[in-house]
Amino acid sequence: MSHAFSSLAEFRALLAAAPDRDAAAHAAAVARNGQLTKPPGALGRLEELAVWFAGWQGTDRPRCERPQVLVFAGNHGVVAQGVSAFPAEVTVQMVANFRHGGAAINQLSKAFGATMSVHALELERPTADFTVAPAMEEAEVVAALRCGWEAVDAGADVLVTGEMGIGNTTPAAAIAAALFGGEPAGWVGRGTGVDDAGLARKADAVARGLALHAARLGDPLQVLRCLGGRELAAMAGAIARARVERVPVVLDGFICTASAAVLEKAAAGSLDHCVAGHVSAEGGHGRLLAALGKAPLLDLGLRLGEGSGAALALGVVKGALACHSGMATFAEAGVSGA
Template sequence: MTHSFSTLSEFRALLAAAPGADADAMAGAAARNGQLTKPPGALGRLEDLAIWFAGWQGTDRPRCERPQVLVFAGNHGVVAQGVSAFPAEVTVQMVANFRAGGAAINQLSRAFGAEMAVHALELERPTKDFTTGPAMTEAEVVAALRTGWEAVNPAADVLVTGEMGIGNTTPAAALAAALFGGDPSGWVGRGTGVDDAGLARKADAVTRGLALHAGALGDPLEVLRCLGGRELAAMAGAIARARVERVPVVLDGFICTASAAVLERAVPGALDHCVAGHVSAEGGHSRLLAALGKAPLLDLGLRLGEGSGAALALGIVKGALACHSGMATFAEAGVSGA
């Protein structure tokens, strides 16, 4: 059943009512894991990953045969503060590259058999500069959340969300600082490669944004509205829909994780269906994952975005589920167990 919402309150209610993992499926997967032709624990984290996937897919033999990759693109008014090494026009150009199949995420989606779609969110109309006012109205943030929500295929067996948006590491850092506190300079990173002066401008923009919107910091969804961006909200909407449909999610880098963190702070446990695909080289990502209690599957120094790290982690997911669901048990193989 497709649920709908038209306000942030209705969105929060849907997320709060979302189902949890299937305990019986997890128990069945754990029992099966104990009978597979291998020494106990020999596949390490792959075993835990398979059992976890079983709970969200509702079967003791989970699969990764219909992965979905969604890339959302948006533009940001805060780039006026000199926080990016690239101009906003690059967002439009990269969307064209995604649609032509020429980006890294296209190759990784193809390599791991994922259905990929790109959604551009009003690129001609950037969000407002959050150092001078709220980034979005409620109608705008709800529209972005709905774009993500409606893009999810409920028949997918795993979801990856990625983003493109020049300047978007700045709102991501602002979200992280607003949600978890601390000095903004500890959350900002070099993004697409800003120099030291650019890094200082990012920290200053986040500091001013937090001060301006201090009254909103107690409500995570208001934090998203005031300090976020359309593509960040769309990722949050997609991840929330996946929770409602019990589709497991592989989180990408800093921007994706900051978007997802809004959900966890709004409704504790909202990210129980999410695993961290990787830890990126972007400042603050490892700290953010630690705050969420998510151990990454990969650590390769990536900082591209687009969903690329999470898409690469689909290889780990596929390996874990292929071993768990395809291996023979001792009885089936006629092998003497311990």
């Protein structure tokens, strides 16, 4: 089902109408978990994770056999404010690296059996510098949302979304500040490695963007339009489509989570099908996860982006689902239960 939309209002309506998990499958998975050959709770959070997956996959024996990794790339006008340690040309170069299989996300996707694709969104035409104008017009943000929406394989059993875009921790910080409040300095981080002066420029850019667009920031989808970027919008579109198709999502780092937070703020519950793959070294990420009530599966100091932390967490997902779906029950094994 494609559920085409051509405006932010139509996209918002699709979000509001998205289905919930399969309650019967969830209940059946809870019952199965209680019968497996282990003491209750012995597999800790793996048990919770498997039961959660069951509800979204609609079966008491969930699988992770067809994971999909989507990487979206975009360029940002706000790099003119000196917010990145790298030039925008690196985005194009890294897209080529993804397509030739040379990036970290390629290796992690391969390691965990995921199908991976990269989607470059008008790299030759960066978004507007949000300190002087809205980052995107409505038609642009809708096109980016649709790119993500249409990239999702409805037959996947789990989705990871990642990004590449020089300067994109700055729009992510601006989105987080607009959605959850607080001083810009509390949301910005060093990203690709800016020095103290670069960090101050990031905070200043975020503050100016928030001030310029203040009248529109009560609407989360306008936050995405005014302060975001094409790859952030594409991730939001993909995560929203996954919800409509009941495909569980493993969230990546700060940029992915900021993108996803737009959905949650636009329609409460929009991220019920999402689990946090990891908490990154980017300072605002842990704060953002806490605001969303998402406990990360991994904490390894990663800060690469690309979907790499979420792809690595697929290993945890695979382990959890293999145990839940493959273990024998006490009755099947002929083992005396408690």
